[in-house]
Amino acid sequence: MTFSRYGALCTEVYDHTKKVGQSIGGDIEYYSQRLRDCGGGRLLEAMVGSGRIIVPLLEAGLQVDGVDASPDMLASCRKRCEERGLLANLYQAELQELELPNLYDAIIIPAGSFLLIEDREQSIAALKRMYAHLKPGGRLMLDLFLPDANFELGHFAGTSVFHMQDGDLITMEGKLIETSFLHQHKVSLIKYEKWRDGALIQTELQRFALRWYGVHEFKDVLESCGFTDIVISADFEYGKVLTSDKQQYVYEAIRP
Incomplete structure (x- = not known):
């Protein structure tokens, strides 16, 4: 049994449910156009x-590197790129410790993934490291979302069953173990079990934490890190005004 953030079984489920090029709410189209x-x-x-996103960006002819903290996720990403004859520099690193050899014209974080940085100070450190990796005039783009009305019920409550292409079954059972409006975070414990011919062959535990920011709070955080010209757009439509807490929204910010 392993206790991890994005381990092997989590990656299998992720690949099974989030296909390469599968747009979520129009995010791939948005980032492709803006980039x-x-x-x-x-x-x-x-x-x-x-x-999911870097592959179609590479296929569109864009020069994109990738970085992630999970070796299992990176291995899957590398395999998907190689299957399509795509070349990409992929790095394993925590964002708050980012030290890459290149500067970038733009950095993106899709799918609300920035909220996975649970500790506030580490999230600010990550923003500062990304600022340092942008060229002057470079752009940071990331989308976020707000907690829904079921904040205290747990996003992964209950059990899900996934039928994999090789005939194996993976079950995913989630339980909410911590919530805090004060500290703006929630933590779930997710148990993955892999079954083959009726026998349990692999188990994995994942501690899944999300930390939220208020819309204007995060704008202030970006400004405190040195970013300027911040634009907030709703529903992956550039410049669309955010009017509901159920909408997803994208920040674009410039390193002067």
């Missing part, structure tokens, strides 16, 4: 995961 405005320079997808 085309960066003049064809070098780009970075932070918290790249297993390649």
